Amino acid sequence: MEREQAEIYGEGLDRPGTVIRYGHYGRPVMAFPSEAGRAWDYENNGMVDAVSDLVEAGRIKIYAVDSFDASSWSNYGLPTEERARRHTAYENWIVNHVVPTIGADSPGHQGIVTTGCSMGAYHAVNFALKRPDLFPVGIGLSGNYDPTSWRSWGEIGQATYFNNPTAYLANAHGDHLAYLRQAVQVLLVVGQGPFEVHPTRSLPGAHQLAEVLRAKGVPHQLDVWGHDSAHDWPWWRKQIAHHLPRFC
DSSP, rough: OOOOEEEOTTTSSSSSSSEEEEEESSEEEEEEETTTOOTTHHHTHHHHHHHHHHHHTEEEEEEEEOOGGTTTTTOSSSEEEEHHHHHHHHHHHIIIIIIHHHHHHHHTSSOOOOEEHHHHHHHHHHHHHTTTTOOOOOOOOEEOOOOGSSSOOOOOHHHTTOHHHHHHHTTOHHHHHHHHHHEEEEEEEEETTTTTTTOOOOOHHHHHHHHHHHHHHHHHHEEEEEEEEOSSSHHHHHHHHHHHGGGO
């Protein structure tokens, strides 16, 4: 399998971010790691192998990216609003640096699919809902989509609000909501097994966001797996292999 790694700089980040590309042709898929993870986690935990048939057939090119959660959302010593402000540098890195790199590497593509596991699911879905012009499909596996539930403290402001899909989507209206309804598809996948309720709140979190999406008429699917389906890589491998083929 063709594999290429690059280091990409971005403003406001304390180090260059790593992006690893797998494949030679096909629809770009941006893969976010789990909380505070690195780009190689997706491969090391078997996620690339799980969809290797799609890669080898030229149906997808995976672009696995670093997270910067350790300096933003996962830095629990900071108030939630400051964590959200620090996340903005990561958002800028993805949109202003990684997306153009993908565009140059995969010219003429029909939109980037985002996917991720656990906190990576939050990133995948949040980017799709905020920038459906770039990311028309967001696939979240075992995500919790409300940052105010992540050991939140301190006064909440605009930075948190505009990175909380359960909040900003609930208030979406007018032309922006109309655009979301025709431009984006969201898939929320979650199990009912170990760690999907406590401590991650992934199961109630998926239901919460699905209800907001339903109320706003935004195209989505909520796929709830069984009581054996845990918050862990073996299940995420099965879930991405099951769902990704229909988007590419």
